[in-house]
Amino acid sequence: MTTLGTASAAPGEIDTGRLDVGESRDGSPIGLPVAVINGARDGKTLYIQAASDGDELNGVGVVREVVPQLDPTELAGTVLVVGIVNYHAFQVAEHRNPIDDTKMNRAYPGDKNGTSSERIAAATFEAARRADLVLDLHQGSTSRMINEVRVRCGRRHRMHRECLQLAKVFGCGHVIDQKGPDGQLARVAPSEGIPTIDPELGGSVGWDDESIRLGVQGVFNVLTYYGFLDGDVQPEEQTRAKSFDQYGSPAGGLVDFQKELGESVSSGDTLFEVTDVFGTLKARVTADNEGIFWRSRRLPQVASGEYVCSVGKNVDTY
Known part of the structure; x- marks a missing residue:
């Protein structure tokens, strides 16, 4: 049995639920939407999260498309998903958490007794640490941007080669290979030995169908290449900027x-x-x-x- 928050799935099953991250101002509980897809066969664990910035919705669109297509009876390993990370910002369509005016992707690894953002970061990082691979789905906020993947660990990091290969497999066509700011999940998780990338799926107000399509394809590229699903993926050459x-x-x-x-x-x-x-x-x-x-x-x-x-x-x- 594999659990994430209230979601619990035996091998060959899928379940959804909520991950507790605290309480709102009226004292009601706050739970992030989560899913567990537990494969019928043993294998790796993939962690996916979206909307750590509340106005970056293309990742949510990817999750909405990917999860219904995953058949746990055909899956080797486990996929853990947090569909919306920045709960408070998502509710008001803002970039930063309005409770503490924090950009969530600067709060990792978090603090379970800290600020609102630190508590959310701690809860989601605990889930990410269970994985062999991490996809942190972003977009270029509401500006205009090409579809790309960011490798944020730094080119001298011991996990750089693995992160760069994961970016190539995801396959948006463009990669930024530049050390990111402190507190990013794609900076922190590689230091735990977990290859992690930060797909930036375009930039739009609301969401963009083409960026979501590329994100869905990227997730399935990863699932296939790393053995979660049967099949063959040959990573294509990527254009990299440093x-x-x-x-x-x-x-x-x-x-x-x-x-x-x-x-x-x-x-x-x-x-x-x-x-x-x-x-x-x-x-x-x-x-x-x-x-x-x-x-x-x-x-x-x-x-x-x-x-x-x-x-x-x-x-x-x-």
């Missing part, structure tokens, strides 16, 4: 992008122009280095110094 150049606006006004997401960029290429409301050019911003146009703001209006876009650089393939 860092970002980020660009802000030198002037206030309206942004007109000169590059499309995923397009190659050469040093000196115009990335965007800024005009006033009457169309008069106020600024033109060019690329410092060659790379790939990776991410951009969604709304056209900017103040001076405000973030506009990012270019992935130090690009290769693997």
